[in-house]
Amino acid sequence: MVEMNGYDEEHIGRLLRLLPPAPEGWVRAAQELPAARAALDELVIRAERDAAFRRQLEADLERAVAAAGFEPSPFLVSRLRRLLEV
Amino acid sequence: MAVEESDAQLVSRCRDGDSAAWNELVERFSRYVYAICSRGFRLGSEDAEDVFQEVFARAFERLGDLRSDDAVRPWLAQLTRRLCIDRLRLLARDAPTAGEPDEQEAADVLAELDEAMTVRAALDKVGDPCREILDRFFCRDESYRAIGEALDLPAGTIASRISRCLAKVRSELMEGEGGPARLDG
Numbered sequence: 001m002v003e004m005n006g007y008d009e010e011h012i013g014r015l016l017r018l019l020p021p022a023p024e025g026w027v028r029a030a031q032e033l034p035a036a037r038a039a040l041d042e043l044v045i046r047a048e049r050d051a052a053f054r055r056q057l058e059a060d061l062e063r064a065v066a067a068a069g070f071e072p073s074p075f076l077v078s079r080l081r082r083l084l085e086v
Numbered sequence: 087m088a089v090e091e092s093d094a095q096l097v098s099r100c101r102d103g104d105s106a107a108w109n110e111l112v113e114r115f116s117r118y119v120y121a122i123c124s125r126g127f128r129l130g131s132e133d134a135e136d137v138f139q140e141v142f143a144r145a146f147e148r149l150g151d152l153r154s155d156d157a158v159r160p161w162l163a164q165l166t167r168r169l170c171i172d173r174l175r176l177l178a179r180d181a182p183t184a185g186e187p188d189e190q191e192a193a194d195v196l197a198e199l200d201e202a203m204t205v206r207a208a209l210d211k212v213g214d215p216c217r218e219i220l221d222r223f224f225c226r227d228e229s230y231r232a233i234g235e236a237l238d239l240p241a242g243t244i245a246s247r248i249s250r251c252l253a254k255v256r257s258e259l260m261e262g263e264g265g266p267a268r269l270d271g
């Protein structure tokens with residue numbers, strides 16, 4: 001609980017200073033998660049249907065993801081490793 | 087006064103698969119998550135970035151689990167806190183001299199950051215140009231001159247604009263609670 005009367009202008013300024021912007025690249029990567037999620041779904045389906053592609057993923061996951069036309073972002077790579085257990 | 091979409095409305099749109107809403111949600115809470123990582127738990131840049139991305143990845147995957155759309159802010163804070171503690175424990179395991187995270191100290195900082203988010207939400211409601219001016223001055227540490235140049239305003243008027251904008255935010259904070267009252271953090 002915050003006492004509203006305690007919000008003098010100096011206090012407001014001090015609180016605003018506590019929230020500088022996050023680095024732009026971090027924000028952009030987080031905003032791209034829905035697209036990465038769609039890529040993840042597509043790659044998992046392909047790996048389940050195509051044994052050769054799965055072997056490529058097991059051999060070098062990041063390269064196989066890039067060769068399939070997707071950006072091997074940390075989110076995509078870590079989730080793919082977990083789902084495919086590679 | 088700007089019409090700002092509520093957290094609940096934003097979450098609801100995200101759940102419907104609206105990618106613009108997701109962008110807005112990340113934009114709205116990125117400072118908060120970043121500050122919890124870097125100020126609350128003092129993670130280094132690399133660890134903070136990993137936790138930051140993991141918070142939003144989990145939020146994206148589990149938004150459907152959120153019991154109340156209004157509760158997205160405490161939910162994100164809790165998620166970030168847990169992941170920061172996990173990361174610090176992992177670091178302490180690899181370098182035992184690092185010690186355990188000071189959770190009480192972090193809790194105090196988190197309470198303050200929550201209060202800062204309330205002020206930030208009021209600033210969003212006040213809208214531009216105040217949002218832009220106060221953000222540049224307080225959050226980005228820009229000089230009067232830099233602000234004046236960026237917004238095409240005489241540098242000599244920036245101090246008085248900042249003062250007027252702070253008064254508007256204060257008024258919004260009080261109005262939001264129906265007058266000089268108390269505010270749930």
